[in-house]
Amino acid sequence: MNRPGTPSPGEGEPPMCHTVMQHDFCVLSAPESVPLARRETAKILDGWGVPADVVGAARLIVTELLTNVVQHAALLSPTAAISLSHDGTCLTLTVSDSHPFRPRALQVPYGLGGRGLYLVRTLVDEAQGTHDVVADAGTGGKHVIISLPARVRAGGER
Numbered sequence: 001m002n003r004p005g006t007p008s009p010g011e012g013e014p015p016m017c018h019t020v021m022q023h024d025f026c027v028l029s030a031p032e033s034v035p036l037a038r039r040e041t042a043k044i045l046d047g048w049g050v051p052a053d054v055v056g057a058a059r060l061i062v063t064e065l066l067t068n069v070v071q072h073a074a075l076l077s078p079t080a081a082i083s084l085s086h087d088g089t090c091l092t093l094t095v096s097d098s099h100p101f102r103p104r105a106l107q108v109p110y111g112l113g114g115r116g117l118y119l120v121r122t123l124v125d126e127a128q129g130t131h132d133v134v135a136d137a138g139t140g141g142k143h144v145i146i147s148l149p150a151r152v153r154a155g156g157e158r
Contacts, residue, residue, distance in 0.1 A: 021048050023084045027066070029074035029097065037082055038063050041093075048086050049152040057123045057148065058084075058093055064116035065095040065144050073099030077141060091150040098141035102133050124148065 023044045027033035041062045045055045062082060069080040077097035085092045103117055124131045129148040136142055 020088055021084075021086045024081065026079050026081050029069050029077055029080050031070055033080075034063055034066050034070065037066050041082070041084060044084055045086075045091070050086065050091060050150050054091060054127070054148055054150040057127060058091065061093055061120050061123060061146055062095065064120050065093075065146075068103060068116060069095065069097045069099075072101065072103070073097045073141075076100075086150065086152070088152050089149065091148045093146045093148075094143050096136065096139075096141060096143045098136070098139035100135075100140050100142070102135070102142055103144070120146070 025037075025040060027037050038059050042055055042059050045058055046052075050058070066080055066082070069077060073080075076099040079097075081094075081096040083092075083094040083096070121131060124146055127148045129146060131147075132145045134143045134145060
């Protein structure tokens with residue numbers, strides 16, 4: 001799932017962009033943390049000059065992934081970590097928790113459960129990005145990693 005012209009990651013390593021800007025934060029795995037994470041994501045990405053359409057998609061992706069942590073992982077993962085990185089052409093979003101369950105998106109939009117992950121997968125696919133779930137041996141949990149093409153706006157364009 002690499003972009004053309006990028007080297008293949010090592011075996012078992014997630015696809016990552018070369019990072020120029022990085023912002024990491026943790027939130028409680030609680031419903032009130034979801035809007036806080038959404039606002040923090042938008043504030044940081046807008047400050048980096050990420051195009052508005054990508055900021056909107058990133059806000060929705062972080063909302064859906066963190067909502068999954070709150071609904072399905074909070075018992076074993078009282079906090080979630082969110083990492084945002086950008087290299088000037090690629091935005092990488094990572095939502096991590098310490099619950100061992102690996103989520104799966106629905107294959108169709110009308111099944112029971114998994115709609116948020118279906119929406120995330122659809123947004124990523126439409127943007128020609130990548131998505132992956134990588135186990136974290138240290139916590140026993142996982143990292144949900146999303147990479148989206150996103151060139152930085154020139155001179156404050158919107």
